Amino acid sequence: MIELNPMVIFIAAIFTNNMILSNFLGMCSFVAVSKEINTSLGLGQAVTFVLAGTSIINYLVYHYILVPFNLEFLRFIIFIISIAAFVQLIEMIMEKYIPNLYYALGIFLPLITVNCAILGVSLFMIIREYSFLQSFAFAVGSGIGWTMAIVALAGIRQRLKRATVPKGLEGPGITLIVTGLMAMAFIGFSGIVQIQ
């Protein structure tokens, strides 16, 4: 693996390797939540935050506990537990100390545990053998990229409400087509940087 500058990975994760538009991760909540700009912005923030936190935890756990004991095959279980635990912990801390943010993000936090993007980022950073800084940059970049995509889609969907859509395509169908068009637009970025 060529040593990549963390900054390069950060940019690549936002634009060229966008979590939704090129890796299809986090689609479930993407389609369900992207109805309004405000809620999708909230969810995006929460996802970015959890991504940054869990990538650090999972990186440390994987390299300092699982690898020395040859327990790599347990990584799925460990990652999902650490994500669930992190989300719980954040929820409790926020409720106690920053209630404003808690009420803003509150309902989204439990949803995040089952968001494929979180587990996906943790798995990708292991498979691609990123260093600590690279993993962190990748996680934050992915979060920002995800937020950007979902907010953009929410904006488009708000306009779509007034459009007439063929009967069978209403709802999820047209959302997927819009996402496809966005993905095509993002291919245009692929010249900037490329990570595999």
Add this chain to the structure above:
Amino acid sequence: MAKQSSKEIFSLGVWSDNPVFRQLIGICSALAVTNSLTNSLIMGLGLTFVTALSSFTISAIRQFTPKHIRMMVQVLIIAAYVIIVDIFLKAYYPEFSKTLGAYVGLIITNCIIMGRAEAFAQKNKPWPSFLDGIANGIGYSAVLLFIAFFRELMGFGTLFGFQILGDWWTSWTIMIMPPSAFFLLAIVIWITHNIQHRNEKSEVAKS
């Protein structure tokens, strides 16, 4: 929920309540692996295996699981089966394991499995839950294979890696890139919604 015969369970899972185009869940992985038929087939088999067995297990221990930690228990059971699939692929089909990469692990967060566990296995006996898992797995695989068929045929001119279309065929690069997956899934949803809509209408007209 009323007792359902195995035939009803199958028709619900595969067609009228298909996880992908009816409930719109589990599409994360559905889109990512569909640029080749072989990958989709393996993914479909893996998911069917995990859904069926985890539904079976969850249903078997449903009376002993405390209600408030049941999510955690379910996730752990699912993760255990996913690890089996992962190790199996690594041992016998290392090249597929490499191309599928992280997506095997992402079966855990596939909402289909959690969805079936919550909606069906929680309330039913082990055997029907097992069938329900298989039916949903088949429904999911069918959509995957359908999309993969077009993407691989038009993108590479091959099916399962064998050359089908001759030299005259110009490969559509767009078909192996992400956007085509979105478009094709949208088309699948469109077609199936229309068919199901028409069936409902004709049933109403009959009665």
